[in-house]
Amino acid sequence: MTSDVPVTSDALAVWCRVRRQVDWASAVPADAARPVRGRVDGLVAWYDGPVRQRDPARADRLHAALARARGDAARGEPLAPKLLADWQQLVLGEPDMPFRDGDAFAKGGRERYGLTAHTWRDFADCLRESGDSGVPLPARAARAYLDVAFFHPFANGNARLALLALAHVLDLEGVRLDEVGPLVIARYADDADGAADLAVLVNVLIRATRRRAGG
Numbered sequence: 320m321t322s323d324v325p326v327t328s329d330a331l332a333v334w335c336r337v338r339r340q341v342d343w344a345s346a347v348p349a350d351a352a353r354p355v356r357g358r359v360d361g362l363v364a365w366y367d368g369p370v371r372q373r374d375p376a377r378a379d380r381l382h383a384a385l386a387r388a389r390g391d392a393a394r395g396e397p398l399a400p401k402l403l404a405d406w407q408q409l410v411l412g413e414p415d416m417p418f419r420d421g422d423a424f425a426k427g428g429r430e431r432y433g434l435t436a437h438t439w440r441d442f443a444d445c446l447r448e449s450g451d452s453g454v455p456l457p458a459r460a461a462r463a464y465l466d467v468a469f470f471h472p473f474a475n476g477n478a479r480l481a482l483l484a485l486a487h488v489l490d491l492e493g494v495r496l497d498e499v500g501p502l503v504i505a506r507y508a509d510d511a512d513g514a515a516d517l518a519v520l521v522n523v524l525i526r527a528t529r530r531r532a533g534g
Contacts, residue, residue, distance in 0.1 A: 328431070329431060329432070329433035330430045330431055330432055330433075330469060330508035330509075331432040331433050331438070331469055331470060331471070331508070332433060333508045333509050334465065334469035334470075334508040334509075335441070337508065337509060337510070337511045337514060338445070338462070338465070338466075338514070340511050341462075341511050341514050341515050342515070343454045343455075343458040343459070343462055343515075343518065344453060344454050344455070344458070346455070346457075346458045346461075346515045346518040346519065347455045347457045347458055347518050347519055347521075347522040348455065348522075349455055350455075351455045351456060351457050351458075351522045351525070352455065352456035352457055352489075352492065352494055352522070352525050353493075353494075353529075354492065354493025354494060355493070355494055355495070355525065355528055355529045355532055356493075356494075356495045356528075356532065357495060357496060357497025357498075357528040357531060357532050358497060358531060358532055359497040359498075360495060360497070361495070361496040361497045361498045361499040361500075361524075361528075362385055362482070362486055362495075362496075362499055363382075363385070364497075364498075364499075365499050365500060365503075366378045366381045366382055366385070369500070376412075380409055380410055380411065380412050381410060381479060383409040384406045384407075384409035384410045384479075384483060385483065385486075387405060387406055387409055388402075388406055388483050388486065388487050388490070389490060391487065392487055392490035392491050395491065397446075397447070397449070397450050397491070398446045398447075398449045398450070398463055398484060398487055398488060399443065399446055399447075400418070400439065400442060400443050400446065400472065402487075403446075403467065403472060403480060403484065404416045404417075404418070404472075404473075406480060406483055407472075407473050407476060407480055410476045410479050410480060410483070411473075411475060411476050416473060418439060418472050418473065419434065419471070419472065419473060419474055420434070421434055422434055423471045423474065425471065425477075426505065430507070430508065432469065432470070432471040438470070439472075441470075442466070442470045442472060445462075445466045445470070446463065446466060448462070449462070449463040449484075449488045450491075455518075455522075456488070456489065456492055456494065456525075457518050457519075457521035457522035457525060458518035458521075459488055460485045460486075460488040460489050460518075460521050461485065461514070461517040461518040461520075461521050462514070462518070463481075463484045463485055463487075463488050464481045464482065464484060464485040464502070464517065465481070465506060465514055465517065466484075467480050467481035467484045468481045468506055469508050478503075482499065482502060482503065485502065485521070486499075489521075489525075494525055494528075495528075496524050496525065496528050497527075497528045497531055497532070498524060498527065498528070499524075501520060501524065502517075502520065502521070502524070
């Protein structure tokens with residue numbers, strides 16, 4: 320997959336425009352998700368498999384962040400910037416986790432995420448939409464993943480945080496995937512079809528989890 324976003328453009332502004340274009344409410348069936356827990360915990364398996372093989376310390380930090388996120392879900396805590404900052408401290412093993420204070424770059428510098436006076440207000444507003452019952456759960460989870468990826472709130476570790484955000488949105492409604500590997504690929508801010516496809520993929524993974532769990 321390639322991107323048409325020029326290096327000099329603001330990929331965050333592009334994403335905010337694309338985000339409004341995607342028909343999230345119709346991306347997957349309205350009754351797409353019912354509570355289910357897989358026989359295997361997909362996030363735990365991902366952290367203990369591919370992640371641990373590359374970096375055992377990173378895997379341990381992600382387990383700590385997952386435990387915190389799961390606790391927040393059990394308490395019904397909605398997705399919010401402060402919640403993400405708390406998780407990111409554990410993801411990166413840092414005592415403090417400020418939001419970035421300037422433009423950020425990813426994909427080898429090919430994608431730039433701007434910062435304006437209203438970026439963090441807009442980010443908080445977007446995260447609140449993860450609880451919008453008018454949009455099917457898989458689409459809300461996919462959108463939250465992309466919001467974290469493209470608002471790019473922290474200097475490092477945003478892709479890891481995006482996966483935690485997706486899982487948290489699902490967990491709040493009793494859904495835990497038994498596989499997450501297919502979610503972990505590069506995404507591009509200008510790819511409206513890819514954004515909708517991510518919602519479809521989340522729905523497919525939920526259905527596959529239910530089937531393998533015998534539900």
